[in-house]
Amino acid sequence: MPIKPLQMTQQELFSTPIWRVAAPEIARHKKTMLADLEQKWAAGDFEKHGHGYGYQSKNELFSPQGMTDQPYLKLIRDKFIAACRQILVARHGIAKQMPFDIYAVQGWYLIQTAEEWVDGPWHNHHPATLSGCYYLQIPRYKEANEGLLMFQRSQPPTDIFVNHQSGVVPAEGQFVIFPSYLMHRPAPCPSADKWRVTVAMDCFVHWHKRYSEPVRQVGPEEWDEALKQSFNPGLAPKDGLG
């Protein structure tokens, strides 16, 4: 006689957040961005494994020169900073007591092709605090698990009651932002009908403790301003790096 399953309910206690941010004001630059990328590709800027795994650019997209030459890069950087500020304002735990300062962001391109060898390794972006992917172009695939942004659970894989891998479906014209400590990898896309193009980026944060040894001297006015801004959810991005 088959065993009848008991009726029971399950409640998830903890989870790791990731965030999606739509960016139509950036998506409308897609054609220009792809044309610029194709030019860089033709000029040999995307050498295989030249800057990390696969076809990546240098992580200097948000340099003053880069943003002057390609103003859409400034749009991406500013939106990423604004989103990170909003996420950081809603922080938990001990960090709730400390104002923060986004002191640097960096960005680079990743182009994924349908070539057979494309199979990016697991990695994280520590010591950044938040990392993001802006999806400039998402191809069509034959299989549902192609091109996913795969994540590993951050706890050691000794917990048999939870799944230790999870995938996010990237959407063209949107950011996915996640804690930089998360191990992740883009799944291969062997049936892609065109490039899968990501602008990847990292956000670096200082947490200021008022009574601790400062990492740099901060005057009272700058301190008050940083305090005010880091607790204000309606904040617009500042000029400069954070």
Ligand SMILES: [Fe+2]
């Ligand atoms: Fe990554």
